[in-house]
Amino acid sequence: MATRARASAEQEPAARFEAVRRLSRDIAAPLSDADATIQPMPDASPAKWHLAHTTWFFETFVLRDHVDWYRPFDERYAYLFNSYYEGEGERQDRPKRGMLSRPSLAELLDYRRHVDEALLRALPQLPEQAVELLELGLNHEQQHQELMLMDMLAAFAENPLLPAVWQTPGSTAAPLPEPVQWIENRSGIHRIGHEGPGFAFDCEGPGHEVLLRPHALADRLVTNGEWLSFIEDGGYTQPALWLSDGWARVREQEVEAPLYWIRSDAGWSRFGLDGLKPVNAAEPVCHISYYEADAFARWAGARLPTEAEWEAAASESDPAGGNQLDRAGPVRPTGSGEMFGDVWQWTMSAFLPHPGFEPAQGTVGEYNGKFMCGQMVLKGASCATPRGHSRASYRNFFYPHQRWQFAGLRLARDL
Amino acid sequence: MATRARASAEQEPAARFEAVRRLSRDIAAPLSDADATIQPMPDASPAKWHLAHTTWFFETFVLRDHVDWYRPFDERYAYLFNSYYEGEGERQDRPKRGMLSRPSLAELLDYRRHVDEALLRALPQLPEQAVELLELGLNHEQQHQELMLMDMLAAFAENPLLPAVWQTPGSTAAPLPEPVQWIENRSGIHRIGHEGPGFAFDCEGPGHEVLLRPHALADRLVTNGEWLSFIEDGGYTQPALWLSDGWARVREQEVEAPLYWIRSDAGWSRFGLDGLKPVNAAEPVCHISYYEADAFARWAGARLPTEAEWEAAASESDPAGGNQLDRAGPVRPTGSGEMFGDVWQWTMSAFLPHPGFEPAQGTVGEYNGKFMCGQMVLKGASCATPRGHSRASYRNFFYPHQRWQFAGLRLARDL
Amino acid sequence: MATRARASAEQEPAARFEAVRRLSRDIAAPLSDADATIQPMPDASPAKWHLAHTTWFFETFVLRDHVDWYRPFDERYAYLFNSYYEGEGERQDRPKRGMLSRPSLAELLDYRRHVDEALLRALPQLPEQAVELLELGLNHEQQHQELMLMDMLAAFAENPLLPAVWQTPGSTAAPLPEPVQWIENRSGIHRIGHEGPGFAFDCEGPGHEVLLRPHALADRLVTNGEWLSFIEDGGYTQPALWLSDGWARVREQEVEAPLYWIRSDAGWSRFGLDGLKPVNAAEPVCHISYYEADAFARWAGARLPTEAEWEAAASESDPAGGNQLDRAGPVRPTGSGEMFGDVWQWTMSAFLPHPGFEPAQGTVGEYNGKFMCGQMVLKGASCATPRGHSRASYRNFFYPHQRWQFAGLRLARDL
């Protein structure tokens, strides 16, 4: 019996590995070699780079470190596709990732095959530590799947032709959601942070108690329609609504709407993976910075939730529910009314270590800890997050000015 | 009796007002008109600007708004000396404050006299709200007294002649402090934040409960001697010790020591308000960024305290004790062993609103709230903080890269 | 007879048109879609962009303006592929040309076919003015052929793999050239500038007299071997050899050798269209800025020639001689000893209008005149210049800091 369970456990990782790896290829499927090469800004990476970097992660931390017989596909790739692991040596400057027209997309798909085959072959004999790194690698790849969708959108948005990544039929107009209901959340001492079995990133733990004060959360996300009211009410022109750093950005970059919104005589459109479409008032607002989220909340007489409030509220929601990524395609927020999905939700909490946080050992310990400064936590999941990847303790993080991620907001208020 | 108490209450504010205002003048006393005019970097302001801006604060929010008979000294000063109050209209660009060779230092001292006389004359009849603004103004001026000392040091440090602001005799060598003792601090639910009578800035409140986990704090500040060990051990050359943003700065700006440290064949010197002197190993380290404090703590196998931990520990210390500013002069951290004084202490807490925070009404509500993003909290007080200004709930804040403030660190660790 | 001559004249332009257009395609032949898309720096354009822009030139100024029946391939291309003609409306920002992953290389080759077919069909009936624009377009395309080679080299040089655009067998070592002979050039009044029949760019005319003083020109170009002596003699470390702006660049960018030179333990290599090869001491030095050329000349006790001196000396040389571009391939300077070819030769003359210069009428009048400020003239032709394109009156021009063009130098001196 033990043997059988063991076999099944071996089979499962293989299937899971293949499924995750396949999704990355599927996301890149509509891309030409050129599409997959360009880099629209230093924050965003070429799709080819994502495909190769996720592969390098498995090759380095699983195969190179734990599989004697493995021979690297190309020694030079370590320099090209290391992201930021100082422990792994020098690497291509981030703003120059878009210069890698070679290796070609086809060569990098070969690279993926080479590593996939080796990994599947090595899998049954992998030591425990390598299995954990494999799981880390899969979660890492899922993060890059969302990044690929973000970066592909950013790249296509730089093209004056505004090509759709995926063509879609026109969507039927969704009904406007009901006015927000305020849901009283728990208060007092509550336990958050990851603990127990199951994969989580190092930064999600350890589990720990937090003290919550009386408050309520909105039962749904802020919509485009509500955002249009904010715009029409002069939201982008009143300094009193804004954090000082946010107001400086608004003025310097002449921000007047979410990223990818374009104004024409016919009103506001938004560019997405499905091309240029009219802004749909019923859908959740997306591609806003922390500064914008914060200003909107102030304008609305509310505030953003704290990470702990959000996590406490989500502890009984299904993290695999809502509008999340099931297969490659032109995802967009549509508004499911659930706690997870559609857009990542800005919180008013800075991305700092949980009490008692210890980074993982070794080079992978650079994974999250070294980014714990200057960024804000987002919770939930977005339409571009692979379903099953997120959970209540998940801590996404971005700088307050960043807007190219699928980010929106849910309001909170004190009781 | 009531009358007499009233009279005394009237007298007291006047004396306090005169004392605070005098200290600003005393700090500026060693400066020539030119010294008081230059601006060494956008973050720092000329001494003249501080002298005038603090005066504008009283003139605007107390005299203009609450005293009928008051006539402004010069209508044009509002443009020159408003700092960042959007509600008060356009103003001189911050990086151009160093272009104000006119008005002269003498004219601005006249401006101060004009406002001081009017304020003292108006004081007995000021309405309650104006008295509160007066108190705010005095605390505001105390903040600028410390800023003046910081900015004067920054300005003189740009001069290749490295002139001392104040000449001092050589100090006798202090004995090295004992090894750190770890003091177990309270855990469980504790109340922090300002509440009750007495002045506090809006961001210090409201009082609220926090949950502390078992931890200990060092009984003293980190010293220059310990910092030299960090340097000698390659602290500035090992990326694994650093936050990612911090490491980028270290590389880009070739940081290899605290600000104002200069290496020569004879070893390390540091520039201060008393000129260039050898680094004293016994004194608390000063002029370090959050990145440096965080890297040092990691190197030392410890961490920075949270704001709540620090505040809980300080709740029974005397906030007016230790090495703080009593009179104008070449202050420097010397190491008193107390909780307050010498240097502001970086915490690992971001400067975010306390739960339930509401900014003050009106333009002065821009005071703190709009800076609640991207900065870290520092607690305590420094040798440049006017004694009596700080308290346990006090929240100083700077961006993680900033170093020109009198900032150092005290270590903490989990139990 | 007249009829026959006419027919022949009609046939000739067609053959010439086809040959020029074919060469561009041949140059791009080794490029993938991705290779042809990336932009290594704002000064350089993607190969795809060159292929399309040259086509847009014919489409716009010949077909659109002179051929009734012509229908544009895609109306949106005008925005994408206009270079800098203000008279033709808004256009893609130059530093963003590398964002055009779409249209694909294949689509742009279709675009070329579409325009080529229309142009060949329209050719027999083209009015005189259009025939002139056709000739201008062909010369324009030849310029872009050289730019393509320059920009492809710049793009591949950004790739850490340093791929060769074209693989070549190792070349046999060339013998070192003889020491320079000084050739006395004519002095007194001489006529330069284009006049008479034959195509020339507007900036080459009008013909005019210049006064030459006694001087001599070197009989050959400066070699890599001589440049190595300059380096070894501290050429890049002595400010007295450099123009002030040049010295600032050398320090800021840590320049220590020509562009594309790489130092290793085995000595200097240089990256070229044929990949990374050892520096060949016998070959002409290439990829140097005006600042470097000027510093070298000062070091050598000589100077650069003036444009007029060079042009006078070249008036009896064959402009189609020497090492110029005959077919697509890994061209490099080899040193022919002729006046034209190998590398463009920096002169000490600024690119300013010849006396009596009038720009061409219409939008094409923006061709050269508006660049007559801040740039220096280069004369001759390079190994990347299509043979037959240049002539003695030809005026190439670059900013003094630019180095990615095939530029070297020939020394001059006063007699």
Add this chain to the structure above:
Amino acid sequence: MATRARASAEQEPAARFEAVRRLSRDIAAPLSDADATIQPMPDASPAKWHLAHTTWFFETFVLRDHVDWYRPFDERYAYLFNSYYEGEGERQDRPKRGMLSRPSLAELLDYRRHVDEALLRALPQLPEQAVELLELGLNHEQQHQELMLMDMLAAFAENPLLPAVWQTPGSTAAPLPEPVQWIENRSGIHRIGHEGPGFAFDCEGPGHEVLLRPHALADRLVTNGEWLSFIEDGGYTQPALWLSDGWARVREQEVEAPLYWIRSDAGWSRFGLDGLKPVNAAEPVCHISYYEADAFARWAGARLPTEAEWEAAASESDPAGGNQLDRAGPVRPTGSGEMFGDVWQWTMSAFLPHPGFEPAQGTVGEYNGKFMCGQMVLKGASCATPRGHSRASYRNFFYPHQRWQFAGLRLARDL
């Protein structure tokens, strides 16, 4: 008799030295220590710096190098007040000259006295070479007198109070000048450049022949009234009028008028050393870049003169005539109708070496030669040029974008 003549020759330099040195002090007389300390932009230096740098020039190249008994006033000044002489070692970064609040203005006036006394004492025994350097130093100081006036204007223009450097009564309206008359200038071979006795900067020589083609020059400078017509005709909005680099600047910096012009409801005013005054249509336009001068000329159907044309035309004019600087005060262009004075006149000639140019020997050889790239020649003299300083061969030079100098234009055209 010889003795007496000798004595007189000795006396004359002393008087001249004293007069030149006095004028610098007089120019600085209205400045406070603070006024003399601030630096409005990297191109401009503080007045204190000019006062000290000119003194350092005499101290270094005359006293230190040629007078045994001389002891420097302060060894540290060499670092502070060297401008750009690489041969004289390291120096204060140019953009940081505004950080020198110490030494004070009073100390630097002491420095001047110290050097002046030493120089006057050494003068009778100075060797020939030192006398030449003294003459160079006096001409150098005159250049800095004009720079001081330019830089003082730039500094006061940064002050929102727009203080006048010198108060003046309102000037009476000048009558508009007559329409331009075109004066035919000589053509054929003409000799320009400095030769023969009398002081000239190294870059003015050697004398040499140039070939002039038939052309005419306007008999007067372009006026503010004409410039207003250019503005009203959309001069700043039509790209076809502009050099490419100039148009990029106009757009990026939103240029719409000469520097220091301010538009209000009451029309255009201009800020000058006499404060803010209405633009006077009769006066020569001033504070324009080369780009603006060139665009205006194109708009007017004319061109700028070449350096040789201008110099040939000026060869019989009195270089000491017109509106030039006689004593310290609020100089401004008023329009004298002479060849010299009012404003420096942009030519269409780049600042390049005259044929046969050799820089002076030694460190002073860095004086002009190393700036011979990227700048354009201006001829004549301005209202801020000390009378007697300029001559027909004088070559002033600025980058094409610079505007803070007293520069205007005179039109030319081909015949």
